[in-house]
Amino acid sequence: MENKPKKQASAEPPYKLLSLRTGKPKDWAAGIPAVVHSIKSLINDKTLTRGGKALFKMNQFDGFDCPSCGWPDPDDERSPIAEYCENGAKALAEEATSKRITADFFKQNSVYDLSQLTDYEIGHLGRLSEPMYLPKDGTHYEPISWDNAFSKIAEHLNKLESPNNAAFYTSGRTSNEASFVYQLFVREFGTNNFPDCSNMCHETSGFTLAQTTGIGKGTATLNDFYDTDIVIIIGQNPGTNSPRMLSALEKGKKNGAKIIAINPLPEAGLMGFRDPQKVNGILGKGVQLADLYLPVKINGDLALLKAIEQLLLYFEKETPGKVFDQDFIKNKTVGYEELIKQVENYDLEELAKASGVLLEDIRKAAEMLAYKNRIIICWGMGLTQQPNGVDILKEVLNLLFLKGSIGKPGAGSCPVRGHSNVQGNRTMLINNHPSQEQLDKLEEVFGFNPPRENGYDVVDTIKAMNEGKIKVHFSMGGNFLSATPDTTYTANGLRQLDLSVSVSTKLNRTHLIHGKESIILPTISRSETDIINDELQHVSTENAMGIVEWSRGMLQPISDKLINETHIVCRMAKATLGNKSVVDWNRYMNSYDAVRDDIEKCIPGFENYNVRVKQKGGFYLPNGAREGSFKTKEFGDRVPFSITKLPQNTLADDEYLMATVRTHDQFNTTIYGLDDRYRGVYNERRVIFMNKKDIEKAGFKTGDKVDLFNYDNNTERVAPLFIIVEYPIPEKNTVTYFPETNVLVSIHNVVAGSNMPASKHVKIKVRKHNPDTLTN
DSSP, rough: OOOOOOOOOOOOOOOEEEEEEEEEOOOSSHHHHHHHHHHHHHHTTTHHHHHHHTTTTTSSSSSSOOOBBBBOOOOSSSSSSSOOHHHHHHHHOOOOOOOOHHHHHHSOHHHHHTTTTHHHHTTTEEOOSSSSEEHHHHOOOOEEHHHHHHHHHHHHHSSSSSGGGGEEEEOOTTHHHHHHHHHHHHHTTTTOOBBGGGTTTHHHHHHHHHHHHHHSSSOOOHHHSOOOEEEEESSHHHHHHOOHHHHHHHHHHHHHOEEEEESSOOOHHHEEEETSHHHHTTTSSSOOOOOOEEOOOOOOOOOHHHHHHHHHHHHHHSTTTTSOOHHHHHEEEHHHHHHHHHTTOOOOOHHHHHTOOHHHHHHHHHHHHHHOOOOOEEEOOHHHTTTHHHHHHHHHHHHHHHTTOSSSTEEEEEEEOOOTTTTHHHHTTTOSSSSHHHHHHHHHHHHHHHOOOOOOOOOHHHHHHTTTTOEEEESSSSSSHHSSSSHHHHHHHHHHHHEEEEEEBBGGGGGOOOOOOEEEEEEEOBBBEEEETTTTEEEEEETTTTTEEEEEEOOOOOTOOOOOOOHHHHHHHHHHHHHGSSOOOHHHHHHHHHHHHHHHHSSTOOOTTTHTSSSSOOOOOOGGGGTTTTTTTTTBBSSSSSOOOOOOOOOOTEEEEEEEOOTTTTTTTTEESSOOOGTEEESSSOEEEOHHHHHHHHTTTTTOOHHHHEEEEGGOEEEEEEEEEESOOOOEEEEEETTTGGGOOTTBBBOOOTTTOOOTTTEEEEEEEEEEGGTT
8 A cells, every 4th residue: 555645543433333133131150151251252352272272271370471451360279271351361362463564564554544443453463573653644653663762761851851751650460670670760761751551540548548548559368258247349340340359259248248239220240240161150140249239329328327317327326336446546536536527517318418328228228337447448440530539538547447357358449450450560669759768768779860840641641741731652561542521622632642662462443642742662461471581581571460470471471573572671771871870781681680670779679579579469569458457648547537528510401411331342442342231232332321210301212312521711622422321320320331431531531639630520512413523
């Protein structure tokens, strides 16, 4: 194909509908269908033998860590048959595919032509196999040598007026070792501009937990789920987002635990589980999970939690000392009297109305909790991506503190993290606001003075790109454009860059919406062998509960032109910093053991790292709050009860609250397929779930085509051509899939305190589809 005149690539997937089919939503997850779809994914990606072989090594003690979610593996024995879930198998299938994208492919397909494909089609083109470069005003990517790629990056970085004119993004898949050398290079270069995927998923969790418990991590362990009284799952969908959590819930249920599920949608993974490795999961009905389901309104969680607390206070007054843990309150907390005064002053019926949950059901939840104190509360982005998400999580912690349900076995806080090493990235100092103590330690160990001012997070980076303050954007993995809010605004910022660089295994839309110049650096995947000086290397990751474990690939790399992430960082550092660097980058390139030796010097908890990481099951990092030893910045060895304010969720008659979610055939921005079988949606992603009464009141019917609008900050944002699907969801609430509706999430709609995009709380208007919106 000859070069065409340059056209502007599409920042969003094409607006085209397929042939939607709908069915009855499921009330259970996994089972034999999960096994069947896992096998199909291997076949579709042409990796049945290669990928099938790797599955038996995924999440095993002598294998590699799943590239999907961060749910922990069992401490003791692991299933030799399948220590993975359906979505883990799909992630591996895409990673282990035999399909390759070569330089010849890019020669035949322009950036514009590729942008006309859907995200699903782009993701299934295959693995990137060699470094590629898009010159200024170019229409096609062309091959570039590794040396020339690093020289080009160094040239752009070194001509910046300030290091702060560059931003360095990190995806949750990046290993501990690569993350550590990445932050070391960037700080020696001179900036703390570290936007990362935490800024879009659990920044709210880390921010709130650090304030209230003294550590930005949860306290519950996997073993706590096996021996607890109550598990509350709020704003989180385990069946799709962390399916292996279902096994832990099943084991807890078997040992007597009760489960309270709180979510606007009755998700299959909250209702039931059929374990395909057990007879009951194959031939029987599996196990019912939720003992009580509370269909809360979007952003009604805070009112619900306050209502539960008021009822618990009533029970405590009836039986003093039997409901609240008065010893814990007296010896470990501050602010109890102020909290009780606030709780007493609420009108219980008004709280129930604001939550959208029947008062009698709220009372059932309070009765279940009243005389139990081994309570685990799990949450996901249904809470963290609310504009008042920090306050909601503070209320979650209030409930745990009242019950003394933290710092003891069978109890605690459990933010269910997404990507498999997103927690490890933060531990490795990927952080735009590092502590002065962390920076002091880097200076002590390496001898350079790292920058002390805070850098940009994701939202600030996007704004800075649009203001011309960021000239170079480097992505260590991920799909920045599709993961971020306000798609049109973000795309405009990316196009203003002088250079955009992406370290990737597969093609994605961010490669097509780029700076004036663009470079793609292909890397080996976690399942592939990483051999340095004829020695097989291992990396390490940290799961959602703070366990560090090794990971060693076993597949032959898909191309001999790939290099690992650590080498990419080290060679970029050498090219950029030259003889000015005080770091021995060659030492890191020759051995990951050397990287871990220096991690041990810089970060507490990694003593004897190279030995402990190889022990069966890895090792836990220190977590004082888990042991009941708190160290908060403001209150010392006590935890604070927080005074929070109820939101005013007022909507105009023609407005709805929209939350964006994944389908079951999706992990983050990666689209595995076009079905969402748990919700009964097949062969279509451009759908909007609405309550039956809302559909009728607006004069619509199921199957109607509509356009969606947002008007935050007096700016019209449009997501055209969606199909209405009736669903059991609270009135005035709607749900859509991301990234298709990220375009509606204003860059200004953020969580107070954590500055995360509030993608679960978007005000929209729904109008009959106008074909003209596709051409405007």
